[in-house]
Amino acid sequence: MSRPGRADEGSLNAETLAFLTRPGLNRLWTAARARLERNGLRPTGTMRLQHLDAPEREALSLLLARPVTGTTAAISLSDLDARLHTSAAGRGLAATLEALGPPLTDRRALRDAATAERARVWSTARTELESTSLSSQPWTERWLEDLRRGGTLTRQDPYTAATVVTQAIRTLATLFPDGDAHPTPVSWGRGELATRATGSAHGLDDGTLLSRLVLRGIALAHDTEFPTDAPTRRALWRTASVTPDEVSSTVLTYGLRPTGGTWQETALCERADHHRETHLTLRELRTLTLRLPPGARVHVCENPRVVEAAADTARTAPLVCTSGSATTVVLTLLDVLAASGCTFAYHGDFDWPGIALANRITQRYGAEPWRMRAADYEYLASRAQVRDTPTILLTGPPAEAAWDPELAPTMTAVGIALHEEAALDLLLEDLG
Template identity: 75%
Template sequence: MTNARAVDEPPLDAETLAFLTRSGLRRLWTAARTRLERNGLQPAGTIRLQDLDAGEREALSLLLARPVTGPTVMIRLPDLDTRLRASAVGRGLAATLTELGPPLTDRRAARDAAATERTRLWSTAETTMAATSLTDQPWAHQWLEETRRTGSLTRQPHTTALMTITQAIQTLATLFPGTGPDPAPAAWGRGELATRTTGSAHGLDDGTLLARLVLRGIALAQGADFPTDAPGRRALWRRASVTPDEVSSTVLTYGLRPRGGTWQETALRERAEHHLETHLTLRELRILHLELPPGTRVHVCENPRVVEAAADAGCTASLICTSGSATTVVLTLLDALAAGGCAFAYHGDFDWAGIALANRVMRRYGVAEPWRMGAGDYEYLVMRAELQGTPPLPLAGPRMEAVWDSELAPTMEALGVALHEESALELLLGDLE
């Protein structure tokens, strides 16, 4: 970008500025700015203005010191630059446009700089890879070429792109050390690996560009498809002997009484007998093979308050809480129970987000059925809330059809009231008892 104003150039006086900013010159400055930014900020070439109105013709005649009478005018930028310097403006075209604002951008220089940065980026990537064990692995060259072709890095700031590709190469070289003298351990924790190659335990967190690049490399190295969901990504990490964090996310459960004689199954049964909720991590689900009697009806709710109330009431039914979203750990547990022959009864909020979450569960599991989630249930709860004097909560957001009841969405839209799960708590507890 150009300097705001040359050091020896005073600001334009008010009269000159008022003339230059009159509406009749607006199209001229726009066209001149576009041409200068393309020309490396040099006043070269010609611009053509068409369909001039009377105000534009008058303003251009005064500026150019020649009559402009027709509907079209051709203006040579070198002549305009000379005219501005010789007039009361007292400076060239580029300086005038800068004064009028915003600052000019040398687009040619910007393109050249971007091309130079891209060349430097891929040169650094190739040099970094040549210094690692990846240089002799054909899949690595394919990975680098695919990364170049997608453009995901070049859309980032140069410093970020350079750091990301370097860390991706270092991470892959750590996972696939070849026959070097310092082979990688048999297994890594993802946080441990991230700390070693990025300096941050969160450097390889799910959803980051770096994690996506590394996973693409792992997929090519293992001859696997690139995963499209969280469980697939976790499985791919494990194929490279990397264990993702499996203890920070949990699923809230209550009343699970699995068969089996290990201490884990025994502990769950004892907690169920004592009416205590249990938070299960992904790691526990991986090592604990939950097996309930086939045909067991497991209730699934959305809000932890339902679990709390069920425990306080000493309910005996099995209950799993999605805590507002069906995360990986929730789906992992439901998948295992469905595979073991369990059936699900689902209840959630009567709002559009709640319907969307219920749809996800219903579509995923053929053994899932609605649990007090019909149009009749909704109407009854709305009427009861009104009779109790409960202030209505407006229903907001885009409409969502319920896959299990075609009448539910129209009924909700007609009444316009959102109901959280707690509004049905008394009915739910009666079912759980």
């Protein structure tokens, strides 16, 4: 950027440099630099230096060619610029500061450029919007205004912001080709739609900026709330005839014997009769009528090893495994089972993440603790000590157990983590 007042002369001579860099002028140059950078590098306005000491008053008097006697001095930048031009420095204020270093930054020009770039982003977005069938829809104006006010795009660099908002508009135009929020359904896979918009099958994955922009548009088009969790996001995608990936994530089950007579339910019963585990996908859960006998008690575990051991020993109780965390597909299955009248008993790891997960399950479904009380922990810890089993220390912030106020203090006092496998023999007894 241009720097007004910059001279083309070479470096300052040693005598001039020694004078200008004396400690008594440090505050002057710092204040002048800050003011110049705010002023677009133009020497305008007045600075006020306060609490001047004797060396500062002496240096300023020599530089300004006028006596500075008080503890406060008002210094006109234009006068300082003129004085430097006629002094041994032989150059104006901006050029002198450049010579003293570091280079000046025209912050006003940077702000103006950033403002212009942001304006171009919105101009690009509006032009793109008007070129599509969405332009006649009132919700698109609100969508664009929400993006502007929300600041999500303005926090991106201009190229990214323009690219993403353009991709979002084209994606929404693909979903609503006639500008109608309820068009004749054309089914899209989310990966397929993402590839069309971005070239990547992951362009509309959860958490991406593009997916948030498109979902906000879909929500406004259907006059519904913006989704706040994975199940509601999936449901909103489906309202626009977009099918999220519903086959790659599964929930591990064992011993489920639904009472219906469809081929899917029959297959589950046969696998249970043959002591075979079953992985269910979200796609299957959407089409499966999964009703167990009234009041059926379903055990829920955290680690797949419990399911494996139950199958190996031909246990009969129904079992669902969270596989370390309760993902969307796990919660979807438990929701279905809870709606059919099932009750739950939960067991997981005796460590702080395990307690946090147990809290989530017990509070959401009213699940009973399954060998997960303080007495159970103490017994397993003592047994591990007697058996001389290597121990793992508890780490991380403690988590209170919602079902047993004594559990967290007991775990803190003993100080060891016990994974679910430590109780495997006891769990298998309960699984009948």
